[in-house]
Amino acid sequence: MSIEARYYGDTAKQYDAKRQTTRTHRDENTAFDTLLAKAGSHAELRTVLDLPCGTGRWIARLQKANLDYCGVDISADMLRQAAKIQPELPSGSLRLVEASWLDFLPSHAKAFDLVVSTRFINWWNENEGAKLVHWLCDAARFFAILHVRVDETIAQRAL
Numbered sequence: 001m002s003i004e005a006r007y008y009g010d011t012a013k014q015y016d017a018k019r020q021t022t023r024t025h026r027d028e029n030t031a032f033d034t035l036l037a038k039a040g041s042h043a044e045l046r047t048v049l050d051l052p053c054g055t056g057r058w059i060a061r062l063q064k065a066n067l068d069y070c071g072v073d074i075s076a077d078m079l080r081q082a083a084k085i086q087p088e089l090p091s092g093s094l095r096l097v098e099a100s101w102l103d104f105l106p107s108h109a110k111a112f113d114l115v116v117s118t119r120f121i122n123w124w125n126e127n128e129g130a131k132l133v134h135w136l137c138d139a140a141r142f143f144a145i146l147h148v149r150v151d152e153t154i155a156q157r158a159l
Contacts, residue, residue: 028118033061039114039143040065049112049139051101052120056082070095072104105135115140118147
């Protein structure tokens with residue numbers, strides 16, 4: 001399936017409804033809440049980068065932690081959904097940027113206290129994935145929450 005079919009148009013409008021009922025979604029939310037609490041207890045967090053932010057899945061949780069939010073996504077349709085769903089944020093604490101990670105990350109070294117990236121790294125081949133992880137970690141002053149699915153077959157070969 002092409003990136004256009006996955007993240008643009010009607011798919012962007014239905015993205016959350018399709019995923020919110022899955023066990024994986026609930027498990028990810030629990031893990032995210034746990035990691036966010038741990039990160040918040042170790043450092044004074046003020047800013048967060050969410051890449052790709054999609055429809056803004058983490059905005060409400062990060063708002064409760066009083067973080068200034070910057071969401072980056074390549075899909076303007078996903079960003080429009082994020083802006084619609086989360087209109088209650090105080091002015092200035094929400095920034096949504098339409099850009100690819102290749103364009104955005106290199107110029108934002110140590111620009112965010114926390115960097116979040118879920119369901120994204122696995123889209124890239126090994127070399128691009130390694131570059132992405134490098135740039136995501138480089139953008140973080142304190143913490144990065146990176147969600148990577150591990151294929152057991154691949155993991156066993158790597159051992």
